Amino acid sequence: MKFPGSVLISVTLFVAETVTALYMSSTYSSAGDRIWQDLTLFSCLLPCALVQMSLIFIHRDLSRDRPLVLLLHLLQLGPIVRCIEVFCIYFKSDKVEEPYVSITKKRQLPKGGHSDEVEKEIGQAEGKLFTHRSAFSRASVIQAFLGSAPQLTLQLYISILQQEITVSRGIFMAISLLSIVYGALRCNILAIKIKYDEYDISMKPLAYLCIFLWRSFEIATRVVILVLFSSVLQIWTLLVVLLNFLIFFFFPWIIFWQSKSPFPENIEKALSRVGTTIVLCLLTFLYAGINVFCWSAFQLKLNDPDLINKSQNWYSMAVYYLLRFIENAFLIILWYTFKTDIYMYVCAPLFVLQLLIGYCTAVFFMLVFYQFCHPCKKLFSSSISEGLLSCSKFLCYLCIPSEAPTKMNKCSAKLSESTENAEHLSAKAVDSQNGNV
Template identity: 55%
Template sequence: MDYHKSNDVIWMSFTITFMLVPAVLIQLTLTFIHRDLGRDRPLVLFLHLLQLGPVIRCFEALVIYFKAGQNEEPYVTLSRKTNLQKGREIELEIGQTERTLATHRNAFKRTAVIQAFLGSTPQLTLQLYATIQEKYILSDRLALMIITLISITYGALVCSVLAIQITYDSIKVRLRPAAYLCMVVWRALEITTRVTTLVLFSTALTHWVILVGALNLLFFFFLPWAEFWARRGSLAEGVENNLSKLGTAVVLCMFTLLYACINVFCWSAVELDLADQELIDRKQSWLRLALYYSGRFLENFVLITLWYFFKSDFYQYVCAPLVVVQLLIGYSVAVLFMLLFYQFCHPCRSLFKFNVHDCLHCVCCRRREEPLELLDPQNCLPPDGAGPLGEREHVMLVDTIMLDTENLHMERKT
């Protein structure tokens, strides 16, 4: 309303766009996941058109949850997971109710990510820019920025957890409170410093920030497609059986758009493989992670330095060098908490072929030449028989030695 009263068409257009686009994509995502287009559910489709899809989905999930356990039902499928702590395989029976609830839960996670990076992140950027330009802070706007920051942090946290669950699908993953704490601090500082850097740069060089944002978005959007074309792969089959080649390409473009929007502001924690049916490359490397954070730190440094030299007179009462140092230190602290998470708090750190300490030692000393890649997540045994799962190899080795000893005694008696 304030933009409409002041005839600020540009800001009002940006605000409406970043409200409607994620809302429409959320409805399409919920419809796509639950496959409502091929079923006779006109009321649900009508509610999606009214932007009430999340409400009806939440109500449906609650009804299924409270009705669970009243009628005994046979299991639909079996799930086998490996427990890293006890070193044995667990077999779980998954019923129809549990499977439906899991579908709803995964749908809400995806919609949370879409809302965070296509809706909340642009809104936080616009509101912070408007606050700096107007030179005062409204209480309503401050509350809105806090809510959007919480939403973005939650979306980034969901991305990290989903990446772990996808990468280590055959392992029962449990995160400790210390892991969540590290991830929250890591993601909050990373997103806050990134948004603040972009906003400060836009106040000094307004039109250039559009070029910076467009280059970031286009680079991360076309990066998976360039790797796809370099490998000469074909479009992933099994994305949706009812879709044609064109429909599959549209879905993959939307998926890479979300991937690009996440990487513009923070690390997405996954690598796309458009030729794979699961669309995710499970062999995540330390090299891609190091390149991303090194390049992002350098970009933030360049942007905040340009702001320092081209800033307006409004910042003459602000200690600009202190602001630059605080932003750089804040991003460095975010990277530090990320390293702490992978070194000490990652639930599957015993499966790493190399950990953070090994990578830093390799970079500093240049003594090793092996590629710094994670162990294949399909192989649940740690290297060299270490860790809880290494007890199996130890027992097998002991049995072999005892059998050889018995054979030797038999030969001597003969």
């Protein structure tokens, strides 16, 4: 039985970020900064409430008689109680003999073209630990992109306005960045496990390292660019972020309405149609929040039972990163154009170049992961290199119609010249024949 390390990391980051957020809000209160205090508390308490709701929903506590657990969730102590419960189950699993064991069948990754099916016994304790791991994985994603990402953006913006990074604020921003990167890593692993649910998957340490570097560079550069842009053009920042959010929020619903599929009703049997709609809206809300800061590693498909598109689409990934790079470059150029005197000690051209290179570095580690470190790369119908090659061919194909008319015009001009010359020579031949006669 695996040690529940992911649960421990999730709870540690959750508690550390909550405690530092409360401390920073108290420092803003003592300094008289009421606006920063309220925004810091809001960015802390909203994801806490959503995390409690997700844990209650996944464990189905509302349909069970557990009033003490519900009370602790209302006091925002749910993750700590769940963590204690997980370790109690883990340490008692070897001492108590389980009367009931379930058997699951998983397919191994193909070796030499063959994929064998292996049966595995899962006891009650291991099944409960699996449920807890799944619940904390989803809670980490919610905490990362609905709490830590706005919190990191806010604290970095305050540091730029005050032109000072205190020790407590620096620690707070470091914890928030680690929480976001960990949430993105869990998001990648969840997407892989849902897409390839029938296979026995194991992640190697090099794959974790590639994902960590990929997400660190991508999220850090994205947050810095948004903060720099907001520091010089405050009004337009809301428009940029809101437009990004609305596009990713409504895109899965537009695809669902175009498919004309029936409304999904197999998410949870106990939910009514209204409850299912609320859950789907919250899911698309989280999906939009992830894509504002980084690639979500999956695409929502509301008419699928697993709510995720299981096909590996390289085109959507390529389009996302291309458009995101263009957007980041445009925002940082606007910052460079309208920068104020607070950046007089910053080498702006070098800083712009570093941010763009940082984002390209994130794309590089992403390509390394999908080409060499992905646990299911043998199941890909095409590799990432083939996908990039096909994308480049597609872009070249789009450029051909603009060049095709010029080539056709040249050919038609040559044909017309040749026909005129032929007619001229034939006329001369007729005249010479008449003269000979």
